[in-house]
Amino acid sequence: MRIITSCENCKQELETWTFAQDRVQLARQQGDQIELTCKNCNSTEKYPVDNFSAVPNRLLQTIALLAFLIGTPLVIWLIWDVFWNLTMSYFILVATGLFLVPGIVYGLILKNDRTRVNAFNRHQFRGRQRFP
Numbered sequence: 001m002r003i004i005t006s007c008e009n010c011k012q013e014l015e016t017w018t019f020a021q022d023r024v025q026l027a028r029q030q031g032d033q034i035e036l037t038c039k040n041c042n043s044t045e046k047y048p049v050d051n052f053s054a055v056p057n058r059l060l061q062t063i064a065l066l067a068f069l070i071g072t073p074l075v076i077w078l079i080w081d082v083f084w085n086l087t088m089s090y091f092i093l094v095a096t097g098l099f100l101v102p103g104i105v106y107g108l109i110l111k112n113d114r115t116r117v118n119a120f121n122r123h124q125f126r127g128r129q130r131f132p
């Protein structure tokens with residue numbers, strides 16, 4: 001999960017990655033404070049875990065969108081011959097499913113990611129601290 005905070009010096013957004021589900025886990029894995037170096041002003045500071053917020057995974061959003069955009073035509077291509085031999089009622093059923101299934105997959109991926117982001121942001125380790 002991508003977590004961000006802002007540089008104490010220049011307010012530039014700083015980001016890092018973690019597998020932790022929340023700030024308590026993050027603190028357990030990496031300590032109460034995480035040292036980051038700003039790419040903008042080059043200052044290295046330690047930031048309390050509570051100053052970090054999780055943000056949605058852009059890669060996951062892209063994958064979800066691709067699954068939706070590629071998944072539908074792919075399934076249509078796979079069943080192309082069968083598709084046109086279906087009776088009308090089956091045709092409608094299958095056609096609905098074609099758009100519904102990738103749509104659901106898309107929604108689930110995004111929902112999962114949002115749930116993880118919310119879970120991380122909900123619990124604080126010690127309460128947000130201003131630096132220092």
Ligand SMILES: [Zn+2]
Nearest residue numbers: 007010038041
């Ligand atoms: Zn900076």
